[in-house]
Amino acid sequence: KAGVTQTPRYLIKTRGQQVTLSCSPISGHRSVSWYQQTPGQGLQFLFEYFSETQRNKGNFPGRFSGRQFSNSRSEMNVSTLELGDSALYLCASSPSAGRWSYEQYFGPGTRLTVT
């Protein structure tokens, strides 16, 4: 079974631009979560989607948004990019949502650099 895939793997953007990252979960998984990883803050939870609905959200500004499609694929968008948004963005999929007995499987991440 194929793992979680994320595109693109690397991205360079300029301050003020916006960016859209894509995530395809493991086949059959319906929950997708997004995380941001920076050297200073570590891994931080952004949001979780299940059945096209955002079920949980971390402490990030409204510039960070996401959505999930009917095939469980997910996108996250960051508008008005700031230098501090440079990070590794990770997507994780899980068979279901709202159950802490389910493990999450991570993709390889998208490395975003904002200049």
Place this chain on the structure above:
Amino acid sequence: DAKTTQPPSMDCAEGRAANLPCNHSTISGNEYVYWYRQIHSQGPQYIIHGLKNNETNEMASLIITEDRKSSTLILPHATLRDTAVYYCIVRGSGAGSYQLTFGKGTKLSVIP
């Protein structure tokens, strides 16, 4: 806030068992203990999780103390490819707690 305490770093000789401790003294009854690891610049990799019984899979064993206040991840025969940051995570208990909250983890170095 992370609910776990882990040593920042550990060394292990190649071929020996790596025992990574984790303290989670405030864990509540319905919270699971999860272990993930992250090899440099890759996505975290799920290893194992448990509630109160010891667990074993093809990667590792998880030993949870009877009072559930601490646990140990055991890699039975460490290889150089096991060099990574290992995260112990307590997950659950209440609405909105389904995400994984990562702490700083333990950087395990497997030495030839």
